Amino acid sequence: MWQDGFQKGVNIPKDTIIQVWKSKIHEIGTIIRKGYRVIFSTCWYLDHVRGYVHWQDFYNCEPNEIEAQEGIEILGGEACLWGEYISSEMVMSMLWPRGCAVAEKLWSSRKPRVLVDVSRRLSEQRCRMLRRGLDVGFANGPEYCVRRQAARSGQLSLQKVQQTFGQNEIESFLEKLRKSTNEPNVIYVSAIRDYTPIHLTSLALSMVGVLSITFMMLCRRKRR
Structure with missing residues (x-):
């Protein structure tokens, strides 16, 4: 259930998983102490576009920055993409490769990582997706990929x-x-079929006229 029901005082069964999408990390404890497990997504909304390379914001978000005993109740996180201002042509470029930063964060250990190394992996993943024909967005700003017979x-x-x-x-x-x-006559036949009735009548009259003139000339020769 979205956290809105919890905030409005709805009587929610204890086995319900609450998705926290508006509250900050330090506010999760209130929900957990009520006996609920949590999915966190507040800091991983991919439709929140900023004017700079900002996958680092997704990667640096740490949902376990609360008391250790409460951290086990956080089941995981979710990268979300609201579609109010997203067209079908933009979906892939909005999701990837920034969603990969969230994926690595959630599927990796909590030990600190060097962001330079992460950026290299993200660029490699972007190029891998492009080679597979996916219209993904940028990772670290203007960059290029070596392309092999792929588009x-x-x-x-x-x-x-x-x-x-x-x-x-x-x-x-x-x-x-x-x-x-x-x-060999197929072109001629097709041309005859294209004639209109007027054309055919004119052609018939012309042939009758030619035959008539020929017959008259033969008759004159016989008379001589």
């Missing part, structure tokens, strides 16, 4: 469309060549 998903799909279009054009052209070889 983003949009580029891959565009290449596939171009290849498919080219193959279809070639196959269509070859099919026309085969028809023209096997059926």
Whole structure:
């Protein structure tokens, strides 16, 4: 249950897990002392974008900065991404690779870590995701990755469309060549079908006229 129910005094069963998403670390103790276990997410909202490289804020957030005996009641944390101002085109770049910083924080021991080393791992993970075709965001500001015959998903799909279009054009052209070889009159027949009734009538009258003139010339020769 979200912590809102607890704050409003709702009678919540003791086996309920409370997700703390508004309170600070030091405020978790109140909930734990009431007998509840906790999931913490206050400091891991990925839709809170800042104007600088801020994955360090996610990484430095320590949910166990309370009394040791109470820390065991914190089951873990969750990286969240509210979608009010997020479009489908932005989801991957908002989630990753910043979500990786939260993941390493939650799945690692509590011993202090050098952020320079973390930044290197994060950059490596970003490049790994890009090579797999994911449109992820930046990790440490402007940076580059060595790419091997790989492209983003949009580029891959565009290449596939171009290849498919080219193959279809070639196959269509070859099919026309085969028809023209096997059926030499196919072009002529298709042209006749395209004629309108007026065109066909004019063509018939022209043929009748030619035949009439030919017949008259033959008759004159016989008379001579």
